Amino acid sequence: MATQQSRSAARLMMAPAVVLLLGWMLVPLTMTLYFSFKKYLPLRGGDLGWVGFDNYVRFVTSSSFWPSVMTTLIIVGGVLVITVIFGILLAILLNQPMWGQGVVRILVIAPFFVMPTVSALVWKNMFMDPNFGLLAHLWEFFGATPVEWLSQASLTSIVMIVSWQWLPFATLILLTAIQSLDSEQLEAAEMDGAPATKRFAYITLPHLGRAVTVVILIQTIFLLSIFAEIFVTTGGAFGTKTLTYLIFQRVLESQNVGLGSAGGVYAIILANIVAIFLMRIVGKNLDA
Amino acid sequence: MARAVTRQRKMINTAAAWAVGLLIFFPILWTILTSFKPEAQAIADPPIFLGFDWTLENYSVVMERSNYGRFLWNSIVIAGGSTLLGILIAVPAAWSMAFVPSKRTKDILLWMLSTKMLPAVGVLYPIYLLFIQFGILDSKIGLVIVLMLINLPIIVWMLYTYFREIPGEILEAARMDGATLKEEVLYVLTPMAIPGIASTVLLNVILAWNEAFWTLNLTAAKAAPLTAFIASYSSPEGLFYAKLSAASTMAIAPILILGWFSQKQLVSGLTFGAVK
Numbered sequence: 006m007a008t009q010q011s012r013s014a015a016r017l018m019m020a021p022a023v024v025l026l027l028g029w030m031l032v033p034l035t036m037t038l039y040f041s042f043k044k045y046l047p048l049r050g051g052d053l054g055w056v057g058f059d060n061y062v063r064f065v066t067s068s069s070f071w072p073s074v075m076t077t078l079i080i081v082g083g084v085l086v087i088t089v090i091f092g093i094l095l096a097i098l099l100n101q102p103m104w105g106q107g108v109v110r111i112l113v114i115a116p117f118f119v120m121p122t123v124s125a126l127v128w129k130n131m132f133m134d135p136n137f138g139l140l141a142h143l144w145e146f147f148g149a150t151p152v153e154w155l156s157q158a159s160l161t162s163i164v165m166i167v168s169w170q171w172l173p174f175a176t177l178i179l180l181t182a183i184q185s186l187d188s189e190q191l192e193a194a195e196m197d198g199a200p201a202t203k204r205f206a207y208i209t210l211p212h213l214g215r216a217v218t219v220v221i222l223i224q225t226i227f228l229l230s231i232f233a234e235i236f237v238t239t240g241g242a243f244g245t246k247t248l249t250y251l252i253f254q255r256v257l258e259s260q261n262v263g264l265g266s267a268g269g270v271y272a273i274i275l276a277n278i279v280a281i282f283l284m285r286i287v288g289k290n291l292d293a
Numbered sequence: 294m295a296r297a298v299t300r301q302r303k304m305i306n307t308a309a310a311w312a313v314g315l316l317i318f319f320p321i322l323w324t325i326l327t328s329f330k331p332e333a334q335a336i337a338d339p340p341i342f343l344g345f346d347w348t349l350e351n352y353s354v355v356m357e358r359s360n361y362g363r364f365l366w367n368s369i370v371i372a373g374g375s376t377l378l379g380i381l382i383a384v385p386a387a388w389s390m391a392f393v394p395s396k397r398t399k400d401i402l403l404w405m406l407s408t409k410m411l412p413a414v415g416v417l418y419p420i421y422l423l424f425i426q427f428g429i430l431d432s433k434i435g436l437v438i439v440l441m442l443i444n445l446p447i448i449v450w451m452l453y454t455y456f457r458e459i460p461g462e463i464l465e466a467a468r469m470d471g472a473t474l475k476e477e478v479l480y481v482l483t484p485m486a487i488p489g490i491a492s493t494v495l496l497n498v499i500l501a502w503n504e505a506f507w508t509l510n511l512t513a514a515k516a517a518p519l520t521a522f523i524a525s526y527s528s529p530e531g532l533f534y535a536k537l538s539a540a541s542t543m544a545i546a547p548i549l550i551l552g553w554f555s556q557k558q559l560v561s562g563l564t565f566g567a568v569k
Contacts, residue, residue: 015389022386022449023401029442030408033416033423040418095313103307111553112314115321118552120503122523123541127324129527131534137336139323146339172317178568181560216568223564230412233505233520237527249414256418257510269415280410284403287565 034273041266048260060267064255072244073251076160080247081228083164084171085221091168092175092220093213097205099176100183110180117173121233128166129155129238159243166234171227175220182216183209215286222283229276248272321545328352328538335534351539359522361543368518368544370433371508372501375440376494379448382441384490387452388482392461402453406565409446413506424511431513439511440501447500448493451562455489492558495551502548519544 041060044053064070099110116124132138133154141151154162186209194204230249239245241254252272256265315322326342327335334345355361390398420439421430429435459482467481505520512521523544526537552559560568 011393012395015393015395018385018389019401021382022405022445025382025442026405026408026445030411033419034411036419036422037416098306098310098313101306101310102303103310104303105307105311109310109314110556112318114552114556114559115318115549117559118499118503118548119321119545120520120523120548121505122509122520123324123545124320126523126526126537127320127541130537131323131327132320137338137534139340142338142340169317169320174563177556178560178564181568219564219568226410230414230506232414233509233524236509237524249412252414253417253510256414257421262418266418269412269417272412273415276410276412276415277407280407283410284407287406288399288403 037266037269037273039266040262041270043263045263045266046261056263060263061270064264064267064271069246069251073246073248076245077229077247077249079160080164080167080231081225083160084167084228085224087164087168088171088175088224089217089220091172092179093210093217095172095176096179096183097209099180113176114173116169117171117177119170121170121231122237124170125166125234125237128162128169133162155239156243159239159245163234163238163245166238167228167231170234171224174224178220179213179216182213186212219283219286222279222286225279226276226283229272229279248275321549324538325542326538327535328542330535330538332533332535335538351535352543355536355540355543359525359540361522361540364517364519364522365543367433367512367516368502368520371436371440371516371518372498374433374437375444375501376448376497378437379441379445379497380452380490380494383445383448383452387449387456390449390453391456391459392464402450405446405449409443413443417510420507421511430511431515431517433516436508436511436516436518439507440504443504443507444497444500447562447565448497450565451493451496451558452486452489455493456486458489459485492555493562495555496558496562499548499552499555 042055042057044056044059045051046053095113099106099113103109130138132140135141135151135153138151138154140154144151152158190208191204194208199207231247232249232253235241235245235247235250241250246254248268249272252265252268255261255268328351329347329349330341330345331348331350334341337345390402424430424435427435429438463481463485464477467477472481502518503520505524508518508520509524512518523540526533526540
């Protein structure tokens with residue numbers, strides 16, 4: 006049983022991690038809040054005083070705000086739909102008996118380990134380039150005019166690149182979940198004459214529910230803040246400016262710190278709404 | 294009883310799975326192949342898959358021209374340093390939460406997780422400003438600190454899940470036999486915890502190696518790691534596919550290999566134990 010002494014020793018051992026994370030959370034957050042109420046232009050006069058909620062109003066009324074929200078939603082939503090649907094299909098496929106399962110698994114997971122700047126640049130140049138890209142050759146082979154992916158179909162391109170990066174994550178987690186499914190249940194259903202589609206809809210899919218939720222929540226948190234994929238492909242042009250990218254431009258490119266900070270506060274609130282749901286699921290699991 | 298699977302069905306599964314697997318892996322394979330091509334053949338129309346004049350020239354050009362070694366060294370120091378520092382801070386915390394849990398342990402764990410959810414862009418300027426104030430902008434030590442902090446919640450979580458699986462009875466038995474706290478930690482706990490710590494290290498090196506928000510925004514010439522090195526290829530001049538491929542292959546190869554070893558830990562690590 007834990008004694009009083011071991012309990013205070015435990016508190017001491019936890020202290021560095023707790024203090025550091027508390028500082029990491031509170032200090033920048035306070036500063037962001039502080040700046041968000043100021044007119045602050047480091048390169049053009051510096052601190053120009055308090056402006057109340059001006060920045061918050063200006064951020065949402067600027068002409069680039071709603072387009073950036075739409076772009077964010079399309080990218081996050083598109084990638085989620087693609088990775089979850091194909092993730093489920095791939096997980097089912099990989100769970101079948103076959104030769105060389107281990108090797109196939111490795112092939113499928115590999116994109117997750119490729120750094121974002123590499124995958125973005127490889128896709129941009131070697132696949133999506135309208136003159137030399139492989140996709141252009143493929144289009145020409147079928148007699149079609151090559152697409153200028155990153156300007157004509159910029160959002161589709163970004164969704165493709167990011168989906169390629171995150172499909173392995175979804176597949177791996179869903180595969181782990183499928184493997185924990187009791188196969189006797191499926192066999193019993195098969196013996197009772199349930200067709201494959203029904204077995205999938207009534208047994209496999211409900212079993213995957215929790216894993217799918219976890220995939221959606223974790224990916225959403227990461228996808229809301231994708232940056233490198235846009236930074237090295239379009240630089241925010243052609244309608245690919247997400248909320249994250251807009252804030253980055255306000256803060257570092259145009260050095261309007263007050264406005265960018267107000268945007269940052271919005272981003273933090275948005276991420277926290279998603280986070281609350283994720284924490285509930287994780288928290289429930291801790292009790293079990 | 295395992296269901297009898299017909300040979301034919303197994304063959305169809307195998308063919309389908311391999312086709313999909315190779316399709317997903319293809320961009321990486323294509324990058325590796327292109328890195329061995331002469332530039333002119335890298336953009337050949339129609340594309341050449343294997344029958345090109347294999348060469349190592351691109352690798353030597355990239356190494357000479359761009360001081361690749363320094364970027365690589367920066368990546369190693371930043372990824373390795375932040376992970377090591379994180380482990381040093383997280384092991385005691387995770388140990389005490391796993392073996393001396395209190396009513397608040399769960400709340401602390403969830404709160405730590407919540408700091409991970411803070412969008413980086415929301416605190417970009419404050420961190421930028423603090424870095425200037427402390428004179429650590431474009432320095433390795435600055436990135437080691439930031440990456441350690443953003444990964445600390447994951448490190449604590451992973452270690453906590455591993456430590457919790459170590460049966461407490463063993464520790465009590467050791468204590469009964471007269472082991473001191475130091476002996477208990479050194480001879481009983483450490484050997485049992487090493488596999489867990491190793492996989493935590495592995496996953497966090499990968500995450501830190503690939504991190505591409507802070508590494509791009511807080512570095513310039515001096516401390517830039519491989520993520521920034523590759524990003525510099527986004528405004529190319531002349532023929533560069535083969536060189537881009539060589540640079541990319543060198544940047545991802547170490548992590549691909551490490552990653553293949555860590556795929557089992559990946560799931561529980563990245564879902565904070567919500568999927569096992």
